[in-house]
Amino acid sequence: MGIPKSINSLVSIIVIIVMILPEIAAQSISPSDSVAVTDFHRNIWIFNWVGLALVWNSIWRVASGLVLAGSARFHSEAKNSVEIIIKTANDASETIHNTTGALKGMENKLIEANVNVDNSGNLNSTTQKLDDASATIEEQARKNRVLINNGLKVVFVVTIVIISLNLVTVLAMSVSGILRLWRALYLLVVFCWLMTVICWIFFGVYFFLYKFSSDACIAVGNFQQNPYNNSLSSILPCNELLSAKPILSDFSAGIYNLVNQVNANISAMQGTSYSNLAHVCNPFSGPPEFSYQPENCPYNTIRIGDIPKVLKPLTCSNANEGNCGNVYSISSNEYLRVEAYTSSIQNLLNLYPSMEDLLECQLVKDAFSQVLIKHCNPLNKFSKMVWAGMVFLSVIMVLLVLLWIIKAHHEQHNLLWDGSVEPHFGAQNSLELGSAKEINITTTH
Structure with a gap:
């Protein structure tokens, strides 16, 4: 979602023209028109803020695109990684279930052949334990898949909503500032502060996901080197197996x-x-x-x-x-x-x-190998892209809100200043007119 070079160049030219235009205008107007010059300088601020808005829009689109693209790719990579792990758990459950089925089939066939099965009680107990283990693995895999996928989906959807609301709010705030709708501007400034806080919170969320995925990938790499003594041994009992x-x-x-x-x-x-x-x-x-x-x-x-x-x-x-x-x-x-x-x-x-x-935990080794080779680097890359983009957007929001507050304060100060000096200029002009009449009368006599 990058911005074409031609648009960036055009924006830069507009900003430069807007910035130097007041100086050119000040040099071309005579000193006798100082009041007009003051009004001109005051009004030309509008064009400066339009230029800043154009620059911000360009930066905003890039930063927003960075966050949205990174969030989408992170969601996809995380979901694929989860699917690999869940599939491994289901395969393990199926293997256990098939084994118990074969053991039960053996017992039934021997009984049909009038063969006394020794230790049939132990066999039944073993198959029951294996069936229970298979059912537990399958149920936990199903619950974890739903929980993790829903969590990833919520984070992704909320990220899109935040970026969209930020875009609408900032555009509305810019329009309100240019049109000098101060009441609406102040309300939007408050809302922007709220959105900025939410952006910082989601920076924390994605930074946590970045650190978690990095640590998880390191743990997976250690597991590949030694599956029987590593930081995952407590949740993956390969030693017991x-x-x-x-x-x-x-x-x-x-x-x-x-x-x-x-x-x-x-x-x-x-x-x-x-x-x-x-x-x-x-x-x-x-x-x-x-x-x-x-x-x-x-x-x-x-x-x-x-x-x-x-x-x-x-x-x-x-x-x-x-x-x-x-x-x-x-x-x-x-x-x-x-x-x-x-x-x-x-x-x-x-x-x-x-x-x-x-x-031999080979199922887990194979699954972790896929995650390590195909998904670990993208997970780290895109989660970092999102939290960095969130920081950038949050900083832009803070600066933009401060600039519009300064702009509003400046405009209201100018209005107060205009109201206090206009009578002074009127009185001075009356005195000058009266002096001129006295001079004319004296000259006539």
Whole structure:
């Protein structure tokens, strides 16, 4: 919202002409016309104040544009940053919810397969705690999003209203001063003082937002370097989450050993008539890391979830009675148990990357990385732009109000001075006229 150079040049020329015009006029008028010169100097003040008003309007538009543009960009950057954080919280909640769903599904399938689930009470308690944690995170994220977005919106809207009211008030005050509407001018001066106070208050608001965003970005940077010991540790318990990682490691080791045992049995079966049986993909590397890397599985292996498809041809409803011809036949009940185990394990494996990211605070790291790279510098820049613009506008308002008060005082003083000297000039002119008549009479005689 900058002002074109041609307009600024024109304003400067007008101001210069207005300023030097009284001097040119004073030199061109004869001393005998001193009263006219005085009136001329007095009236030419109007043009001086018009020039000042034009200059102020140019400065005001630039300063107002600075505040409005900075406020709009700050609002946008802050809103985007909040959305990233809220999305991270929702992703964490969804991961927890999906995990509890998989655990509940495992228990239900095992029960359907007539398998006695050991420690089912502990499993139910764990899933309930996880569900409660998921619901709490989701609810807090929703409340915080509404609260923060409403706060940002209020600050942005009020900023626009303040700038608009300031513009209207100052223009009205300038018009009232030029037209010498003193009562209206005084009322507008009082209102301008009020608007100036509000501008200073909002300078404080944006300065606080500037300092808060700067400190928050520093804290985010420290978190990226050490997520387990920083100023955000009290609200982001990554240490506590990390302490739960051994549970995930035990799960990984258990799946690794189970798959190796299954593959050993398949290798034994391949020595017989079942040579076409495929091995099961082990999604974890060997000890001690047990890293999850399903992408490294050979192309001729199958997933754990596909084991029931391989066992389906070996299923025999009378396997327990020995009526099946295959040596490695399994009963229908055993097949159902295997299906329940393998499908539940596969569901948990599908969630494993998300659970690992959650326990290692990787979700938070990724979110903070986006804020740090994309939004921190703009937040600092635009909040600083707004509070600096507010200071500039407040100073302009103070100077403008003082100038109009001086102008009004000067005009009223001139009116009083005019009323006291005009009779004096009239009496002096009468005396001079009487002396002239006496001279004429004496000369005639």
